[in-house]
Amino acid sequence: MAVAIIINVISNLIEDYIRMLENLNYSVKAKQMKEQIAEKSIIKSAHGKIPFRFHEQIDISNLSFTYPNIQIESLKNINLTINKGELIAVLGENGSGKTTLVKLLLGLYKVECDSIFYDGIPINQFDENSLYNNTSAVFQDFIKYQTNVRDNIAVGDITYVNNDEKLESALNRVLFDNHFPGGLNTKLGYIDQDSTNLSGGQWQRLALSRVFVKDNPELIIFDEPTSAMDPLSEMRILNEVLRYCKNTTTIMISHRVGIARKADKICVLQQGQIVEFGTHDELIKSKRNYYEMWMSQKEWYEDVEDKIPAS
Numbered sequence: 001m002a003v004a005i006i007i008n009v010i011s012n013l014i015e016d017y018i019r020m021l022e023n024l025n026y027s028v029k030a031k032q033m034k035e036q037i038a039e040k041s042i043i044k045s046a047h048g049k050i051p052f053r054f055h056e057q058i059d060i061s062n063l064s065f066t067y068p069n070i071q072i073e074s075l076k077n078i079n080l081t082i083n084k085g086e087l088i089a090v091l092g093e094n095g096s097g098k099t100t101l102v103k104l105l106l107g108l109y110k111v112e113c114d115s116i117f118y119d120g121i122p123i124n125q126f127d128e129n130s131l132y133n134n135t136s137a138v139f140q141d142f143i144k145y146q147t148n149v150r151d152n153i154a155v156g157d158i159t160y161v162n163n164d165e166k167l168e169s170a171l172n173r174v175l176f177d178n179h180f181p182g183g184l185n186t187k188l189g190y191i192d193q194d195s196t197n198l199s200g201g202q203w204q205r206l207a208l209s210r211v212f213v214k215d216n217p218e219l220i221i222f223d224e225p226t227s228a229m230d231p232l233s234e235m236r237i238l239n240e241v242l243r244y245c246k247n248t249t250t251i252m253i254s255h256r257v258g259i260a261r262k263a264d265k266i267c268v269l270q271q272g273q274i275v276e277f278g279t280h281d282e283l284i285k286s287k288r289n290y291y292e293m294w295m296s297q298k299e300w301y302e303d304v305e306d307k308i309p310a311s
């Protein structure tokens with residue numbers, strides 16, 4: 001009798017163990033299936049997104065933005081319309097939200113509510129790759145790649161890395177008149193003994209050349225593109241940049257008013273809010289922040305304008 005009970009208990013234990021294994025196996029399979037379904041739905045939603053293009057305007061509507069690690073809003077209730085093909089200069093003190101604004105426009109940070117629209121389509125509906133491939137940007141904290149000149153320019157569009165003609169033409173636009181000893185293959189930085197090092201202003205020009213590699217971007221953004229340059233180099237390069245960007249929607253962040261005078265519209269930010277928006281003449285007439293900036297800097301530019309040959 002006792003033996004029969006023991007055999008029964010053991011067989012029950014074995015049965016339970018087998019069931020447990022089956023359950024375990026099932027739950028692993030179920031988990032895998034769940035992951036596969038999730039993965040497929042992600043791919044589907046990515047494919048369901050729209051290729052990035054716009055024909056008329058960018059609308060920013062009640063845009064506020066707070067970085068996750070701080071409590072204070074970096075942008076507060078921004079409302080702005082930028083027409084296709086316009087050049088907009090964005091000015092403002094340090095920390096006023098200029099870089100945050102353009103990074104949001106490029107989709108580099110996500111907005112929770114629909115507040116950025118391209119031709120009425122919320123930015124979140126665009127395919128991210130298409131958005132990045134059809135926009136061009138140079139940021140103030142650009143990377144100085146410790147490789148050669150070629151790679152540093154081709155970062156703008158890596159498909160052109162072996163297209164010398166394209167890369168040289170981009171370089172010429174930023175007025176690198178003194179040629180590199182090894183041409184496009186000149187090594188830059190400190191890594192090798194035979195590397196060439198560049199000054200801050202030269203690195204900035206090289207970074208700027210990246211913008212000229214990409215074909216027909218829908219939107220170009222320059223974040224303080226000339227901060228390391230003297231006013232004469234700045235104006236010469238800006239004139240070249242403006243020629244290239246004619247008819248392309250361009251946003252130029254700057255602390256300097258030289259570019260602002262040439263922009264279609266000027267947007268002045270203060271503590272995350274737009275405090276002025278209009279043309280150079282309009283803002284000069286209103287005699288507020290932009291007027292103050294203009295008055296304090298204008299002699300730099302009046303002086304250099306005389307030195308730049310008319311193009």
Ligand SMILES: Nc1ncnc2c1ncn2[C@@H]1O[C@H](COP(=O)(O)OP(=O)(O)OP(=O)(O)O)[C@@H](O)[C@H]1O
Pocket residue numbers: 067069070074092093094095096097098099100101
């Ligand atoms: N990654 C970040 N995390 C947290 N706060 C940030 C971050 N980047 C910017 N901020 C904050 O957001 C606000 C706006 O910064 P932003 O860089 O947009 O200003 P800015 O006008 O471009 O300044 P600057 O002229 O100095 O480049 C600042 O208060 C800044 O400290």
